[in-house]
Amino acid sequence: MEIGIQWPLVLFTLIAGAGFGLLATAGLAQLAAEPGKKTKQIALIGAIVLLGVGGLMSVFHLAHPERFMGAIANLLSFSGIALELLGLAFGGVAALVFLLVVSMENKAGEKVLAVCSILIGVAASFLQGYAYFEVAAQPGWHQIALAFGYLFTSLALGALAYAAIAAGRAEDEAGLRLIGKAACGLAVLA
Template sequence: METISIQWSLVLFTALTGIAGWTFVCVAADEFLGRAKAAAFPAGIAAFVLAVVGGLASVTHLSHPDRIMGALGHPTSGIFTEAVLVGLLCVFVAVYLVMLKRGASDGARKVVAVIGAVFGVLISFMAGESYMMSSRPAWDTLLLPLGYMLTAMPGGVACYLVVVAAKAKDAQVGEYAKALLVAGVLAAIGAVAFAAAAGQADGAALGCVVAAAVLAGVVPAVCGALLPKKPQQLMALAAGSLACAAVGIVCYRCLMWMVSEPVANLFLNIL
């Protein structure tokens, strides 16, 4: 089966912004749980940097990056939606970081963190929803963006736990261990569900399905299950989960390109 070439700029964009969004979801959650307050600022910085780098990666996909404003001039386009969501995520993360430094009230911080977390979840889903189109039957299912969101979850939780391990070593991470376990299970289900719906996962595509399910799903889930029993190995388990999840996240996004037969050039050099 002839397939469309993998658009690596878009793969990196959706992978990095997805991890960023779910990292900040954990930051927002800890505003209420209060388990690792020392990790809030560095984790927020990590989310902000990942989102910015991811956004820059998407711009490199354009054949004429200097015309980005023209591409953003169409509010109904996927590019516009993604850019707005990434921008809003970055704005609210930045505002949250400033509020932390200035000692803003707990209530105000919680509001800003929750709004930022909502945008983080939305970008992890909408980055995949943009590809849903009737001309690509394998893509035209909600399982595609759902898989985008679910595979990003363990990456974000693991990224947050890496920061916690480095900056808040005495933190109680039981809730986040459970979150990593659940996120891993959901990621594996999401990857397999989309592959089954696409119905064309063979050869290299099958390898991507297995890699996505195992690396973004099974490994983080196992690490999440082990964390309560081996809290002294938080950094090793979190870092291992993040590394594996990052590869699995990329594999899932590559899978999308592998299961679609080209009918027309989706990305004409018009920008």
């Protein structure tokens, strides 16, 4: 039996991956370039929206979306869907807390959350691809290169989204150049 294109799954991986990448890039920009407050806020709100929409796409790709609560009940099984849900939960919480700390202008807290955002964004992007590595019945999926492909694609999408936000805000030219270079490098790796 041939597996057709699962559009909700494709949209989930692209949209949620862009959210994880945007979260990681917001953290990197915070540590490397100290972007303006509005740029950070827009980027973090964007990450939250992307992760939320990605989460909805994850539900829609299930054969029986009404069984979604069963997947939540089995998070500690660390199955593919459990890894995706954990990534979405940690990413969403990190982005929300980072946004709140940015709004309070707590510089020390921003740096701590920047590091957390980078780690969560990178780990969750990798785990998105690793969830398919577990499917040994699909030889094309059962390769660790797939997980790295997801990682680099997610980070490149996030960096491009951040660059678009920063360019629109025109607050930080040096940071924009840094993120643009990172996006180009990641696109080559993807």
